Amino acid sequence: MMLSTDPWVWLAAFLTLCIFSFLFRDNIFYQFAEHLFVGVSAGYLIAITWHNQIYPNLVIPLFRQGNVVYIIPLLFGLSYFARFIPKIGYLVRFPIAFLLGWGSGAAIPAYFQRDILRQTQGTLLVRDMFTEWDSGLWALIILVGVICVLIYFFFSRERKGIMKPAANLGIIFLMLGFGASFGYTVMSRISLLIGRFQFLLGTWLGIIR
């Protein structure tokens, strides 16, 4: 066992234990660590936004290099604050309209490509998928799963005849999906706990290497 001599490691260990103390019940140590985290996060974000965004992308080009075109984004940005003055509140619509228009134009074709075209393509059965029996079987299961889940979410027709068993099969596929997601969530949370214990037992207490 070799205790760390780094004061920052001790501070991190103390804050970790403060957060863990919530497992027993809410207490002043937990509240201290929680408030400290919120404060530090907010401060860090403000600092990084200034140094990384506003200063190099607006202050330098506009005020140091004298590039007057940058007045346009400055005015657009400032017009967000027009909401606080009812008389000129309508000005906020300009930057919102710009962002919506630009954002939609940039994203919609890419979304279509990523989530509809390529995913539909991947669901179709083609000869190449059946070169090996297992890949063919999985491709078939995916196709059946997609169709049954889509039928489950098809609300314009009463569920009778073939629609009923297909929708029920769709529920099974959905439940399998939820189960997989939940399993992965448990795995993720245990990983976070392992990470903290590796820090406490390794970096801080020096029990593990």
Next chain:
Amino acid sequence: MNIVQSFTKIPRQVVFVTIALAVMIPLIIPIGLPVRVMPKSERLFHAIDSLGPDSKPVLISCDFDPQSMPELYPMLVAILRHCFARDMKVLVMALWPQGPGMAEMALEQVPREFNKTYGEDFVFLGYKFGVTAVLLGMGDNIQGVFPIDYYGTPLDSLQLAARVKNYDDLSLVVTLSSGDPGWRAWLLFAQSRYGANLGVGVTAVSAADVYPYVETGQVLGLLAGMKGASEYEILVQENGYSEGRRSAVQGMDAQSLGHLLIMVFIVLGNIGYFFMRRQK
């Protein structure tokens, strides 16, 4: 109340303590349970392994924060080791404001293990705000988006960065992502729009969401959570690329025992529930 009924009323403190013990004990006394490498992790490994010193650089985006460190940081270290062992050039960047801290920690450690030089073998671009504009801008001109690196050096004065114009000059983009912005944005803009080759490492929570894109080939390979990280660490070691510390592999015994215990609690809870319902 009989024993079976008490299964539904186990105090939560008991659950916490037993889970803590199940995780802590294997970390102190390792059991050495085997870890099987999954095909999706192997695919990413082979995608990087097929590259060499003459290939175009690899871009790694650290889109995570300290909260996801146990899952994603070992991936970053293992991928860096793999790239440097194969003498590949690496660019590192972040879409998360906390990402540079994670990247800097790895870049202080791994390049030293392989005697790599900053500017020639690797460059750290840092963090840039504005996901869509950043990723679209990089498709046109990376230096336009990152005129200077993380340390304030102009990019055109760095030998490696000067010869990378856009995604066409990269052999692979790997995003280590714990949410948004992350793999979805890279897939949306870098892969779907510019056709960049994309590898993904995610926290286990998001892994199930990436699967459909791996199936269609939009994502070349996937590392899922600490398990994915441990698989990559194993592949890097088995192929003789590095003997460095493997923190994800170290956590796998604890992971398995933790899962086992949770399964036991779920089964016990269900048994208790069914018996109680039958009695009613």
